[in-house]
Amino acid sequence: MAKKNIVVVGAGFAGVFAAKHLAKGLKKNDDYQIILVDRHSYFTYMTELHEVATKRVEPKHIQYDLQHLFGRRKNVSLVTADVTKIDKENKTISTTAGEISFEKLVLTVGGESNDFGTPGVKEFGHEMWSMEQALDLRHHIEAIVAEGAGSLDPKVREAKLTFAVVGSGFTGVELMGELIEQRKVLAQANKLREDEIKLVLLEAAPTILNMLDRQGADKALAYMKKKGVDVRLNAKVTEVRESEVVFADGTTLPTESLVWTAGVKAKETSSKWGLETGKGGRFQADDHMRAVGEKDIYLAGDSTTYQEPARKDQPGAGFIPQTVEGAESAVNTLVPNIVAEVNGNEGTKIFKGVYQGYAVSIGTHYTVATLYEKYRMAGFFANIMKHIINLRFFIQIYSAYHIFHYMMNEFFRTPNERTMFYGWTSRLGNVLWSVPLRIFYGAMWLVDVWYKLPGHTDDWFSKDLRLQTFTWLQKATETSGASAGGADAAAATAAPVADPTFTLSYTFGKTPMPIFDHLPKWYEAVTKVMIPNEATALLMQKVMTVVELLLALAILAGLFTWLASAVTIGLVVVFSLSGMFYWTNMWMPFAALAIMNGSGRAFGLDYWAVPWLQKHLGKWWYRGYEASTYNQLAK
Template identity: 50%
Template sequence: MTKTEIVIVGAGYSGIAATKMLSKKLKKNPDAHITLIDRHSYQTMMTELHEVAGGRVEPEAIQYDLQRLFCKRKNVSIVTDTVTTIDKEKKVVKTQQGSYSFDYLVLGMGGEPNDFGTPGVKEHGFTLWSMDDAIKIREHIERTVALAAVEPDEAKRNAMLNFVVCGSGFTGIEMVGELIDWKDRLAKNNKIKPEDINLMVVEAAPTILNMLDRNDAAKAEKYLTKKGVSILKDMPIVEVNEDHIVLKSGEKIPTHTLIWTAGVKANSDAEKFDIPAARANRLVSNEYMQAKGFEDKGIYVVGDLVYFEESDKENRPTPQIVQAAEQTGLCAAKNILATINGTEKEAYKGKYDGFMVSIGSKYAVACVFDKYHLSGFFAMLMKHIINLRYFFDIRSGYYMFQYIMHEFFRIKNERNIFRGHTSRNSNVLWSVPLRIFYGCVWLVEAMKKVVGNGKVLQPSTWFGDGSWFTNTVAFPFEWLQPTSDATSGASQAAETAATATPDPTFGLSYAFGEEPMLVFKSMPDWFGSIMKFMMPNTEVALFMQKFMTLFEVALALAIIVGLFTWLANATTIVLVVMFCLSGMFYWVNIWFLFVAFALMNGSGRAFGLDKWVIPWIQRKLGNWWYGDVKSRYGEKS
């Protein structure tokens, strides 16, 4: 049987969504194969480009390697190449390096900035629509501020420190928000005053953030004004020069940095495909996301590239936002599957669950599910939750973890939602003495169970009376205790002795003369049921106490030498909790828990084996799970 070839062009939100769904649904179909083509070997999280441009995170924080996203999808091939033409009659996609036959083609090449023909934008302005754009803006700002700091001409200096963002949509406002956060650090690094750096938003419309509810937009505008951002509304830019811009009113604003975020149009490469286009060169589709005029050729258009007027939304075209990109990609995938399986196609119906915009790292405004209006901390938290959900949707635990690390723990200059409290960098060298001490504590306690009443320096006396390696059960569990008369007498004697001792006193450190208090005086019934299931009789209990002793010795040695310290200390936390619930742990030793948490922060990387072992394991596991990560995939002659 001939293979069904599906070619997807573009690894943006829509292309990834379509590829994921098709790969999953066709997993059991050996005759179906998917080829994903993109000019880059990675997906860029376009909604976070401003973070790179504004110096908050490094480029790798928002780059997701395609091999890592599709490493276990045997029915997906990744190709790093640029599409040049499409032969719609022969159903062949031609690239710079080769050609690919298709039965179904999904075009999800995205958009690009629209300068509306404004003179000088291409030559003197900066756009923010790719990783290259973001890095270029970042480097230009750092260089410009450094030069301005030593510029003797005051007028030129002021122009260099005047940063203008054209456009007050999500991208423009998020970009100026990053500059708000960044300017203090830029000023400090270059020995100038933060107030010397001027930020400005220029908008052609009479209002800003026009996709937001007016109350939400007003909150954003109030915040921007409070932070010293100048907002010029109803002021179209008609010309951009190297050292100034010109407004429609004729006013000239001196600046060496204009960041243009005023519009989006379809990817210009799509003009070569000879498919009917509408406003901003977007390719027209029907309700199934099939390219107009080529419905019988199996060609679909998705994401920012598609122009489809939604009848239930006043015939407005699908918005160029992430939600629409993903949903159009999924719609195309569903309809390809319907054709393959001979079932009914599904018309596109966009469902947009609200909008949100971040203004720097600590403030945002949001409308969720079209009825919940948030601002400040909770809106920013919601944005992070939505971003994390994206990784869940594409089933990438690796990049979810990386996102958490970059956004919450590796951020510099306190630029995160928790204002730097979660990202204070410290040298784990200072935890080495604590790590060794903590490991020794566990080793001493474990050795007591080995030695018993013997002498530590005389191994021949070990494993005798008092040791956990005898045939006497050490666990104080009721169902494991002997029931003979002699034992009953011993128990009565123990009870009598207990009445002579002082009542237990709560304390977090031992005080002379006090009886320490147990965390739990008796084991909770639910935990007792678990223990009884694990150790139903004496034979199992004797095995478990020997095993636990050896395990504690190994755990202690691992902590001392700094091997798998995160896992080892996490295990000690579990053990302490179990000892507490078993009625075998005192409040005076509860510090065990807090030390273990502190040592989980990479304490084995300083004077410990984790410095070499963990990177080696990461490399080996990474190569085994993801394969060989490359800058180019699927080269074809």
């Protein structure tokens, strides 16, 4: 018996969420299968397109393979195709891969950017409603800044180095936040001052972020202004030209980089499917999230419009917001209704929007958030809430795999300090996981030198010579027949000394074997020149103790870690040749090599010290070079 199809069109947030929950709700009903149709073989995490566009993350970070997402759902089939027609009477859809029949149809086709017919947006502007558009903008940003940096014409240079974002909703503000941080990277790469790259946010209304309360929106506005963004309110764009934007009052803004984020509408192709439409050309839904006038067609996502009667006095007049939570609320209504109907019952669930809050990130370091319409926060804790909101989606679609990769991409694989922890956790900025090794290694040196300090039994600041392997420094003792006889007697009664054992790990009751059991002849000759007598040796003991102490503290603090670790490798070589280093400690030079690769910048003082030195030593070095060149030219 052929299975009946429940077809979900569109693999965005709403589509994936619906397919996952339908698959779970019908896993015991073998008469039905879910077919998910989308033009792509992957799900795009749309709310993070701005991160791809500004090169904060790689495209694969927000592309999730549908085969991987649904690999364990045996009652879900995937079709990669475009839907061209819906035949409501015969209950079929036509796709570029063929015709598919349906018992129930769920439309989650999403939306597209709405330019309100503004001339020039399509020709000269950029939009950001798909992965393709985000990648196009990504390449444009890098190319146009490079062109601007190389231009000698002030007007051309200004137009190429000015970025204008139209619209101050979630997308526009979050994109501007990422541009604020990318500006620093672009300026460094193209030898520009940051303030040469101008950022302008254009809003036709008198306020920004109108879906938020004024307190949160004002904080966002103040933050952007503090970061040098030119925020222009009541600035209605009437035309976009190749090198400028025209406003309603006739004034212009020179720019070759306009990004339009000012509105969302239903896709034009879906308007031909014969369904009733409402606000913004979206499909009109009823209380049960069915298409108005239809029994077996359900709606969710950005292509859907529905006004909650109880929320008509709320911002947005109570219409389902084009957000992930809006899509989830619609799916949480239609899925129980479909499951009930295919199981022979009547679907009775009425739509009720559940909106736990909003979080708008302005770059990686600052976020404004409102929870449950009454709790407001900004900054670090709001940033945490933003990530919790993002992770919540993967929890709801039962994907621990993608939770792991989200965490890795957001915190551990992000370059240029563009994480909420300012790069502390980024594998691309430092070697985070070697920090424990660095601390352990520094502690080992500290413990070793601790017993050499005054007040301990092995005091290297005393008058006792500790360099016992340097035989030429030992005081000659007079021997006589009697004394020799006494020594022979003592030797006869003393317990035998165990032979040293070669091992690379500690073995209880064994004497460890030194790397060298006696000084090589060439090293002994060199050492005799450097340390010819006991007085020099005692001074060397004190100096070495101080050096070891400083090295231990530097490694623990992550200060000049590369240099300190390199010196400890040198000391290991010296100690080995001197017969004072054992095979069981051969891990130490390899540990030193590991922590030399940037571990001091991960929770260490090198995070500040190394860039400071690079900056000032570079200025000193090249200033001297420039002065020398100038003097030669002057002659």
